[in-house]
Amino acid sequence: MPKTLPHPPQPGLYLVAGPPGGGKTHWIREQLLTHPQGSAYGSPSQSGFCLDLAYLESQTPIQTIDAAQLVEVAYWAQQRPVYLELGFHVDLAALPSFPEVVPCSRIAILPPGVALSEWHSWADDLVVGMGPMVPQLPNQVQKSSLTGEVFDPASLDVVWHELTHGAYGRVQRAKGLFNLADGSTFWFSFNAGQPSHFEELPRPRCLTGRPAGLSGIEVMGWDVDAGAIAASLTASCLSDELLHHHQAQLRDAQEPVATLSESIL
Amino acid sequence: MKIAVLSCIHGNFEALNAVLRDLDHQGAEEIYCLGDLVGYGPHPNAVVEMIRSLDIPTCQGCWDEDIVEGLNACECSYPSLLAEARGKLAHEWTNARIHEEVRDYLAQLPLTLKRDDLCFAHGSPQNQHEYLMPEMNAFAALERVLAVDARILFCGHTHVPYVRTLEAGTMTVRLHHTPDQREQAFTTPLRRIVNVGSVGEPRHGRPNATYVIYDTDGDQITLREVEYDYEKTCAAIIDQGLPPIFAWRLAQGLEFAERADDPSHVCER
Structure with missing residues (x-):
């Protein structure tokens, strides 16, 4: 019998799992926003960079847990809510056990209408997420860091359309954090069968040089031609020369124009 | 008499053959071609040889000019960095494979063709690269038709077919720097711009080839959409070493590289 999650979240360990695109990160974001001070987040199944973490960090201040800190997770969870997001490919049966002293909730975020899945038997709590249930889980996860790259928006628009309409293989889930030529950063999110979601990050x-914040792309699917x-994507990025020229124009447009009287004075 | 007008074949031999069969079936007695015989598609030489063998009057398209003169695109040719990269790749591929006699043929093609009060041009009578978009300012559009003393201007280049009727056009010309600042107004009879779409690289969301039949007897314009074995062309694109994304875009009815969408842009080539 699923137990009721405490609200607002109490200190403890919250293991969050589910199929790709079901809304795991979205659900964690909602929890973090209700308890903005002192929550921690980690995504131990991610190798290398984590786009979800970069997205969550842009939404609210959070303490992040990297792989090296996982051994201390029990200690952290006694002090604050700790959310560990588990990718769809994680073998739930092989998860380590945590000390009895740490309250631990296993939460499955599942698309509406799912009656039976491996997550049902694993979870303490079932949360209705979003998107359609995937009959077959993707067998490929492609990740590429794009940190420092700046995109021509018209080109990125074309690539994203192609990517999400099957030009590079069958894509179930895609997300990306992209720096655009006007200096902004956007979050792109796609689930098969649904329109893409685009969101400017705060x-x-x-407007000077290349952006240092994490950006990248993650694609899950079958026969994906990375x-x-x-x-x-490479053909859609601004060269140093083009970026410099573009940023100079943007800075000029921002500078206040001196009035005639100011110029005379 | 039925006149078939086709454009923008872009090295798609399968599509050209299907259109030639269809226009024959429709009873077309004359054929005009508005250029862009080459570029992006896998069979540029075969397409040109077919057009030549049938002795089809043909204008020079922007791709035909580029393959002769070298790339010298205005910004309107490439609305994005990606389109530019793909366009250059296709240009280099075509340039490396085109036969010299084919290049010579493309070099001597005229900018426009006239048949009585019908004018045929690739982009516009002024420039192969200029887009006559359906939303283009009516005055500018009328000027393009009047400049060549035509009743109907047939063009291509946008790959999206349309018929635009310019009715009851009134133009007022004021002469400055004359003692009486004379003003002269005149009206023009109905004029039309007909974009015939694209045979080999459609952009209307389906892979089918499009062209137009103009019936001089009833002054009727009919847009023809012709199904063909586009998968054969897609396979040839990949076999010939062109980027597979070209094949995917063809199958989707998307242009291989997107074109400009700004109807107010004046081409600076």
């Missing part, structure tokens, strides 16, 4: 606009995606 990061300071970068090389072709990389080629299209």
Whole structure:
């Protein structure tokens, strides 16, 4: 029998799992926003960078837990709510056990209408998420860091359309954090069968040099041609010369124009 | 008499053959071609040889000019960095494979063709690269038709077919720097711009080829959409070493590289 989650979240360990695109990160974001001070987040199944973490960090201040800190997770969970997001590919039966002293909730975020899945038998709590249930889980996860890259918006629009309409293979889930030529940063999110979601992140606009914040793309699907995606993305990025020229124009447009009287004085 | 007008074949031999069969079936007695025989598609030489063998009067398209003169695109040719990269790749591929006699043929093609009060041009009578978009300012559009003394201007280049009727056009010309600042107004009879779409690289959401039949007897314009074995062209694109994304876009009825969408842009080539 599922237990009721405490609200607002209490200190403890919250293991969050579910199929791709079901709304795991979205649910964690909602929890973090109700308890903005002192929550912690980690995504131990992610190798390398974590786009979800970068997205959550842009939404609210959070304490992050990296792989090296996982051994201390029990200690952290006694002090604050700790959310560990588990990718769809994680073997739930192989998860380590945590000390009895740490309250631990296993939460499955599942698309509406799912009656039976491996997550049902694993979870303490079932949360209705979003999107359709995937009959078959993706067998490929492609990740590429794009940190420092700046995109021509018209080109990125084309690549995203191609990516989400099957040009580079069958894509179930795609997300990306992209820096655009006007200095803004956008979050792109796609679930098969649904329209893409685009959201500008509240990061300071970068009008000088290359942006340092994490950006990248993650694609889950079948027979995904990572090389072709990389080629299209590469062709969509601004060169140093073009970026410098573009940023100079943006800075000029921002500078207040001196009035005639000011100029005379 | 039925006149078939086709444009923008872009090296798609399968599509050209299907259109030639269809226009024959429709009873077209004359054929005009508005250029862009080459570029993006896998069979540029075969397409040109077919057009030549049938002795079809043909204008020079922007791709035909580029393959002769070298790339010298205005910003309107490439609305994005990605489109530019793909366009250059296609240009280099075509340039490396085109036969010299084909290049010579493309070089001597005229900018416009006239048949009585019908004018045929690729982009506009002024420039192969200029887009006559359906939303283009009516005055500018009328000027393009009047400049060549035509009743109907047939064009291509946008790959999206349309018929635009310019009715009851009134133009007022004021002459400055003359003692009486004379003003002269005149009206023009109905004029039309007909975009015939694209045979080999459609952009209307389906892979089918499009062209137009103009019936001089009833002054009727009919847009034809012709199904063909586009998968054969897609396979040839990949076999010939062109980017697979070109094949995917063709199958979707999307242009290989997107074109400009700004109807107010004046081409600076």
